[in-house]
Amino acid sequence: MNYKLQEHEDLLQHADPLGQEYPLLASLTSLDALRALPAEQLPVLAAEMRGLLVQSVTATGGHLGVGLGVVELTMALHRVFSSPRDAIIFDTGHQSYPHKILTGRAGGFTRLRQAGGLSGYPSRAESQHDWVENSHASTGLAYADGLAKAFKLTGQTDRRTVAVVGDGALTGGMAFEALNNIGASGRPVIIVLNDNGRSYDPTAGSLAHHLTQLRQGGVPLSQNLFTRLGLAYTGPLDGHDTTALEEAFHQAAALHRPVIVHTITQKGRGYAPAEADPADRMHACGVVDPATGKAARPSKPSWTALFGQEITALAEERSDIVALTAAMRLPVGLGAFSARFPERTFDSGIAEQHAVTCAAGLAMGGLHPVVCLYATFLNRAFDQLLMDVGLHRLPVTFVLDRAGITGPDGPSHHGMWDLALLSRIPGLRLAAPRDPARLSTLLREAVDICDGPTALRYPKATAGPDIDAIASLDGIDILHRTPHRPLDVLLVAIGVTATACLDAARHLAVLGLGSTVVDPRWAAPVNPALGSLAARHRLTLTVEDGIADGGIGTLVAHHCSASGISGPVHTIGLPTTYLAHGERDDLLASAGITGPSIADSACRHLSPPAPDHHGLLPSRLSRSTP
Structure with a gap:
């Protein structure tokens, strides 16, 4: 991104309704105007910003508590x-909503996290004020260290580097590594510690205890973690006293050395439903009634909730099952489990790498760990899974929430890389349940496996109805077979794509084409019976909500080739790119993961149409085919 280094940037980008409801905020036409605002007007501005946040986020969904x-x-x-x-720099980026408001994007909050609208995280495409697009925590200090080095090496010694770090983000290993480097460097990095006692769940580990002691004034400088690492320390400060904060920031900048400014903030401040929420202070919410903070309409059971019920029931039956998570106990469905079995629940803080290798140790000790993470956050611990769990053939089960397209959270949260990554782990068995019944069955099968790791993945979505098999072949569920038709197309559905594949089969039948829809249940390694089925069809199409390049379809194609099966194998999946935020169904449709699109793809691969006299390739199937 080409940064325009202007101190007097015009920020007149507010929508008209802003002036009607938030007049002081609308009057701030630049950051200079904010700096010139009299101190007595700052509480009014703060109230307007909170009003805008509540009004907008409850209407669109998003992260609310930390922004308040x-x-x-x-x-x-x-x-x-x-x-x-x-x-x-904000670490993590969900703290950046007020920053977006003050840097010219207040009017855009009506389309927060919607396609073409504001991202729910910092976005370099949105603004030159957003330096990094971080939602994976604990990275901010490393970015800041690198920027400070760059400014010094390029002679820009008048530029300052500030990292706003949530206390939960400090629990991640990268944050400790960065503190180690920053403290020894002497470079003037200003670290603003936003201490609200939680990232999502309450901050875990000895760091949380140390911060509590600092808040209570019970730690001499000689025992302060930050001063012992070479940083100056100031605080703790009231994070809602703007005057005190401004004074502290000026003093920190004048030190020209690494410094921690420790601020105490209240998550959810100023919004009664968030302040009254003991679980997470409305860290994130969907569309809710702004007056009550409650969901505006009843929701169907989610995959997460169904998993939570099943893992708790399993733990009642088996005392060897333990659960691990990385600061996401409630979001991954471990609320009931942790309440029933607190001694068997382990929260590593925002430290996925530690969680995975800790699980390896638990497995070595005779337990069966279930590691519950967002699919995208498992990327951070791939090496630990590969070398610390996989190499030792340890019985650890990974349950990956938010797999595939997550929707409004955008490119950092789409869990679209897991199929390609996990399918490369030797000895790992990977399952993708298509419905609630298969979630229950496959989870139980996974924790029964004792000679290597297993993984289950499911999306951020409501769970649909069960899709029963009409037959089974060596562990593969056959969901559909067109009667009295040739075997034209084998549709291999990976997980929740079964619904789209069944729809595609109906469209193909209208065109006179026979199809078989199968769910391998265990997607990797490839079940040899899948090759036998492919050999009996003219075309095999695999459909997966992960990247097509290197995913399950690639494994199936390699298996068929190695087995001497000559029929073509093609994959429908997500493109290898960073997909923007938007509605999940819309993003899947744009990738061709709908019934009509799958059927259309099958037609093209079976018999490529000849170009018309304009050189165009006509579609074989209308998107509106019933």
Whole structure:
């Protein structure tokens, strides 16, 4: 991105309704106007910003609690530092909503996390004030260390680097590695510690205990973790006192050395439903009633909720089952499990790498660990899975929530890489349940496996009805077979794509083409029976909501080739690119993962049509075919 280093950037991008409901906010036409605002007007501005956040986020869904907690802190940052000349980094990025409001994007909150609208995280495409697109926690200090080095090496010693770090983000290993480097460097990195006692769940580990001691004033400087690592320390400060924060930031900048400014904030501040929520202070929410904070309409059971019920029931039966997560106990469905079995629940903080290798140790000790993560966050611990679990053939089960397209959370959260990554782990068995019944069955099968790791993955979505098999072949479920037709197309459905594949079979039948729809249940390694089925069809299409390049379809094609099966194998999946945020169904449709699109693809591969006289290839199937 080409950063325009202007201190007087025009920020007139507010929508008209902003002026009607939030007049002071609408009057701020630049960051200079914010800096010139009299101190007595800052509480009014803070109230307007909170009003806009509640109004917008409850209407679209998004991260609410932490943004409400950093309003005054963000105002103080932008009154002291000159963004984007001074680099301000948020770790994690869900703290950046007030930053977006103050940097010209307040009017865009009506389309927060919607296709073509504002991202729910910092976005370099949106604004030159957003330096990094981080939602994976614990990275901000490393970015800041690198920027400070770059500024020094290029002679830009008047530019300052500020990292706003949530206390939960400090539990990640990268944050400790960065503190180790920053403290020894002497470079002027200003670390603003946003301490609200939780990232999502309460902050875990001895760091949380140390921060509590700092808040209570019971730690001498000689025992302060940060000073012992070579950083200056100031605080703890009231994170809602803008005047005190501004003074502290000026003093930190004047030190010209690494410094921690420890601020205490209240997550969910100013919004009664969030303040009254003991679980997570409305860390994230869907569309809710702004007056109550409750869901505006009843929701169907989610995959996450169904998993939570099943793992708790399993643990009642088996005392060897333990559960691990990385600061996401409630989002991954471990609420009931942790309440029933607190001694068998382990939260590593935002430290996926530690969680995975810790699970290896638990398995070595005779237990069966179930590691519950978002699919996208498993990427961070791939080496640990490969070398610490896989190499030792340890019985560890990985349950990956938010697999495939997650929707409004965007490119950092789409769990679209897991199939390609996990299918390369020697000895790992990978399952993708298509419905609630298969989730229950496959989870039980997974924890019964004792000679290597297993993984289950499912999407961020409501779970549909069960799809019963009409037959089974060596562990493969046959979901559909067109009667009295040739075997033209074998549709291999990976997990929840079964619904689209069954729809495609109906469209193909209208065109006179016979098809078989199968669910291998265990997607990797490839079941040899799948090759036998492929050999009896003219075309095999695999359909998966992960990247097509290197995913399950690639494994099936390699298996068929190695087995001497000559029929073509093609994959329908997601493109190898960073997909923007939007509605899940829309993003899947754009990738061709719908019944009509799958059927259309099958027609093209079976008999490529000849070009017409304009050189165009006509579609063999209308998208509106019933």
